[in-house]
Amino acid sequence: MDGSQGEFEFGSTQLDPSAVRRFLADNPDFLKADPGLLAELGLTVLGDNVVELAPLARVHAAHQRETEQRQLLEEVARANFAAQAQTHGAVVDLLDARNHADLARRVDEIARNRFGLAAGVIALECEGLPPAGWHGLVDGQVDLLLDGPRRMARMGFAPTALGLFGGASGDIRSMAMVRLAIWEPSHRGLLAFGSGDDEDFTPDMGAELVAFLARVVERTAERWPRL
Template sequence: MDGAAEAIAEEATLEAEVRAYLLQNPALIREDEALLSELGLRPAPENVVEFGPAALARVHEAHRREASARQQLEATARENYAAQGQTHGAVIDLLESRNHADLARRVDDLAQWRFGLSAGVVALEGPENTPAGWRVLVEGQVDMILGGHQALHRMGFAPTALGLFGERADHVKSMAMVRLAIWEPARQGLIAFGSPDPEGFTPDMGAELVAFLARVVERTAERWPVL
């Protein structure tokens, strides 16, 4: 038997001997208050050892962490469900648009009244034939705002996008923006939502719901020609 195996065998033997000794001499633990305190135990009447304050505190802390994690999951699920419900309602509003100007107005309205944001904007690179109520962008400005010609969306604060929000720009502290491609041949544009909260939209957030609204705006806008 090598040295490591001998050490393991000796440790197992020692543990067995200690256990046997304690079984034969239980008073050694029951009457040692310092040891009981260190173990988080306490003697109860009838010589029964109960969990003491330290042990109960550990159990309580574990339960508190579990309850907190469960509450966070439930809160996140409720928020996601509410956001999806608001998005579905917004889609119905957008589909009821009568023209391009009405579509832009509805985007702004749903941003403020459904989602509690500062503004919602639809913009299109032009300047020719830009629908009424839409922001006019110069060619290449969508790439500049989103951070590159491959970028499909941008979340967070982008100083280059403040101009999209006009007189409400001072109230916008974070943005959610998604690229649009409308008509054939495709013209570049974007839909942008501005939040008064610096943490309203952050770079680590998913853009799925905003992208979904962008696709609805694209399909709705294509109902009518650009005059």
């Protein structure tokens, strides 16, 4: 290597990185004076004394995005795992119910204590009084609350459903409702959860876990006859 001329002589001897570093330090205009080499290295001269390390910057930005996406996926996975664990615990609680009134009480306790919600309710279309602790609905009200006879679930805020939650209705900002079909011939009903946070249940959310709890409520309620 001839530092005075700024040229490398390649022979059988391997280049020493420290020698290259010293050469570039002694010849600061070497890279700037060779646009072709700059282009091959992916470097851009921004000013008299500034060279942009574009590839390194792109790699760093991509790494940051990848890290952020991985962290987001990890947070979602942890949240899903926690929700599933609480749901499995809720199933055990529901299966231990002794009667209809106890089942309704457990639904509300699960909503408050396991999921941090404002209320949980079982509602049933019926003539006369519903089972103790349940909310009574008139014929066709389930379809109205779910916004259609074919809909199995509804997530989000539905002002017409606030009456389901009784004294807690003033705290409800979002809700999850899933259709129930209990006994033979089947009676239509709802399992409903209400939250004080408008982001807990939104229309774009899936209702799989709530629907799973609804199926457990159906099977548990059918242990006892409709009085």
